[in-house]
Amino acid sequence: MEIEVLAPDVIDQIAAGEVLERPANLVKELIENSLDAGADEIEVEFDQGGRAVTVSDNGRGMTPENLQRAPLRHATSKIRLSQDLFRLSTFGFRGEALSSVAGVSELSIVSRPQGAEGYRLDGNFGQFAEPAAVSAKPGTEVRVRDLFANVPARLAFMKSESVEHTQIKNVLKAFALAREDVSIRARSKGELLFHWPKGVSFTERATQVLQTRFYQGQGELGSVRVEALVSSPQDTQAVNRNMWFFVQGRWVQDRSLNAAVLEAYRNLLMHGEFPSVVIRVRLAPEDVDVNVHPTKAQVKFREPQTVFRAVSRTIRSILEKAPWLGEGVAPDSGETLLNSEPVPTTEKFAAPEFDQLQYSHKVFPIAQVRESLASYKAGSTDTTAADTKPRFRWADLQVVGQVHLTYIVAQSAESLYLIDQHASHERVVFERLMASFRAGQMDIQNLLLPLVIDLPEADIQTLMREKNALEKIGLIVDRMGPQSLAVQAIPSLISENSVAEALKKAAYELGEHGGDGPAALERLIGDLFATMACHSVVRAGQPLSVEQMHQLLKQMDEFPLSSFCPHGRPVFTQKRFQEIEREFGRIN
Numbered sequence: 001m002e003i004e005v006l007a008p009d010v011i012d013q014i015a016a017g018e019v020l021e022r023p024a025n026l027v028k029e030l031i032e033n034s035l036d037a038g039a040d041e042i043e044v045e046f047d048q049g050g051r052a053v054t055v056s057d058n059g060r061g062m063t064p065e066n067l068q069r070a071p072l073r074h075a076t077s078k079i080r081l082s083q084d085l086f087r088l089s090t091f092g093f094r095g096e097a098l099s100s101v102a103g104v105s106e107l108s109i110v111s112r113p114q115g116a117e118g119y120r121l122d123g124n125f126g127q128f129a130e131p132a133a134v135s136a137k138p139g140t141e142v143r144v145r146d147l148f149a150n151v152p153a154r155l156a157f158m159k160s161e162s163v164e165h166t167q168i169k170n171v172l173k174a175f176a177l178a179r180e181d182v183s184i185r186a187r188s189k190g191e192l193l194f195h196w197p198k199g200v201s202f203t204e205r206a207t208q209v210l211q212t213r214f215y216q217g218q219g220e221l222g223s224v225r226v227e228a229l230v231s232s233p234q235d236t237q238a239v240n241r242n243m244w245f246f247v248q249g250r251w252v253q254d255r256s257l258n259a260a261v262l263e264a265y266r267n268l269l270m271h272g273e274f275p276s277v278v279i280r281v282r283l284a285p286e287d288v289d290v291n292v293h294p295t296k297a298q299v300k301f302r303e304p305q306t307v308f309r310a311v312s313r314t315i316r317s318i319l320e321k322a323p324w325l326g327e328g329v330a331p332d333s334g335e336t337l338l339n340s341e342p343v344p345t346t347e348k349f350a351a352p353e354f355d356q357l358q359y360s361h362k363v364f365p366i367a368q369v370r371e372s373l374a375s376y377k378a379g380s381t382d383t384t385a386a387d388t389k390p391r392f393r394w395a396d397l398q399v400v401g402q403v404h405l406t407y408i409v410a411q412s413a414e415s416l417y418l419i420d421q422h423a424s425h426e427r428v429v430f431e432r433l434m435a436s437f438r439a440g441q442m443d444i445q446n447l448l449l450p451l452v453i454d455l456p457e458a459d460i461q462t463l464m465r466e467k468n469a470l471e472k473i474g475l476i477v478d479r480m481g482p483q484s485l486a487v488q489a490i491p492s493l494i495s496e497n498s499v500a501e502a503l504k505k506a507a508y509e510l511g512e513h514g515g516d517g518p519a520a521l522e523r524l525i526g527d528l529f530a531t532m533a534c535h536s537v538v539r540a541g542q543p544l545s546v547e548q549m550h551q552l553l554k555q556m557d558e559f560p561l562s563s564f565c566p567h568g569r570p571v572f573t574q575k576r577f578q579e580i581e582r583e584f585g586r587i588n
């Protein structure tokens with residue numbers, strides 16, 4: 001076969017296939033062009049699964065000469081030199097989006113720069129007429145019809161209208177989350193879907209877009225700046241769908257950012273629970289490459305570890321300060337709550353959570369919800385707000401007794417508390433293990449008689465490979481035989497009978513996910529300590545003296561984040577006396 005250079009229309013279709021995987025990509029490209037043109041008002045209309053899309057903006061518009069060049073391949077006003085790629089301040093840089101669109105649709109662009117005349121350019125699957133003068137408002141309107149009509153293969157890959165519309169809505173939400181300085185209006189089938197006005201705060205915009213209560217914080221590490229909005233660990237999703245990441249203002253999918261979030265929430269969530277987060281990362285342009293993916297959905301960091309740490313620490317610090325921790329009693333403000341949110345009202349005790357003092361459920365401390373909302377309303381989204389009150393101390397509570405051989409009953413001047421003795425002790429032991437591990441000084445006890453554990457041969461081999469790493473977490477093990485292991489020493493904080501299960505778990509995880517040495521074990525440590533803690537502490541059903549209960553409360557003050565057990569279940573529930581008295585009709 002002879003080698004031939006492909007005809008331009010074939011090249012266009014191939015390129016279109018990369019840039020425009022599906023209609024949602026078209027919407028994304030058009031909005032990016034509007035933002036690059038400096039628009040702060042954007043209107044989007046879409047239908048037929050995104051085969052018909054119109055995007056109009058109040059940006060700087062194009063002269064007729066530029067209008068004619070805009071849909072040419074590799075025609076761009078945004079970069080000139082290859083070095084420009086590493087100091088981009090625009091979304092666009094390839095000069096490919098409009099040419100790709102033009103090749104696979106009926107395209108018409110009306111554009112008018114401020115103080116000049118408007119022109120219109122009509123294209124028909126890659127063929128263009130001369131621009132013609134028209135009356136138009138300043139800005140640009142790009143209208144796409146019959147997308148992919150000449151590419152049956154693409155059409156065949158389109159999903160149902162509602163699936164494609166959902167993808168498009170996600171793109172719109174992403175822009176809304178990235179740019180609260182831009183107002184975005186969207187219609188479909190003649191109906192207004194969204195209107196997000198410009199000029200609100202990041203938190204307000206995110207609350208409007210995702211209907212979630214967020215807590216805000218920021219952090220910095222090296223050149224990496226992070227702005228984060230996170231949901232309470234009690235407010236979770238069963239799917240990993242509400243985690244949004246932006247790098248240099250671009251919406252990206254990134255596994256390490258994802259992992260950084262989950263790392264921060266580690267041990268606050270139960271298995272299969274996901275938080276809602278919006279994370280915006282900015283770093284020096286030379287520290288990130290945005291030109292690594294055809295739809296620009298991924299980026300490459302020069303120092304991924306730094307970004308990971310910056311994100312995870314920022315979130316962690318929000319989580320450690322935020323008001324869902326047991327910081328005690330909120331003043332009863334009696335304010336009306338944000339009406340857009342389904343928040344339980346104390347007046348009516350309408351919250352279903354409130355009727356279920358069950359520990360298998362996450363109980364939302366209502367007083368705290370009210371408080372955080374009140375501070376949210378007051379415009380103070382600063383997480384340090386929680387710091388200004390006198391610090392709540394568990395040890396200050398008065399122990400009343402134990403009920404159901406499981407719960408410690410205690411009171412402060414304002415509230416009644418029920419504390420799960422097992423969950424709280426578990427948390428304490430877990431945090432102590434973590435702290436001594438981080439300090440590199442695990443306190444260990446030698447066992448008089450080694451503890452012999454039988455395991456499949458493969459597991460023994462896996463564990464013996466990690467012998468040194470296990471030692472670091474306080475487990476000294478030797479091989480006894482092909483299928484048994486002798487544990488010589490264990491962390492002093494745990495009891496012997498927790499070790500077998502922890503080792504089995506470690507062997508399984510390391511075997512399953514391929515242990516790449518200490519790093520693999522490191523990932524496991526939280527889990528292992530949680531397992532060990534769980535089996536080493538007071539159980540439900542165990543009677544405790546008042547002194548023991550008081551000790552436990554004192555220990556809970558040693559660490560932040562003491563409000564959940566390491567498996568993510570709550571440690572306590574609380575009810576304000578004011579609410580109790582209301583229930584008894586003593587006050588209204």
Ligand SMILES: Nc1ncnc2c1ncn2[C@@H]1O[C@H](COP(=O)(O)OP(=O)(O)OP(=O)(O)O)[C@@H](O)[C@H]1O
Pocket residue numbers: 029033034036037057059060061062070071075076077078091092093094095096097098099140
């Ligand atoms: N809404 C708009 N307002 C003003 N100018 C626009 C608009 N849309 C496109 N243009 C102009 O048309 C050019 C081509 O747009 P196109 O999207 O094809 O390429 P790009 O944005 O430069 O790069 P990329 O392919 O990476 O998106 C842009 O560089 C810009 O000058």
Ligand SMILES: [Mg+2]
Pocket residue numbers: 029032033091092093097098
């Ligand atoms: Mg573009």
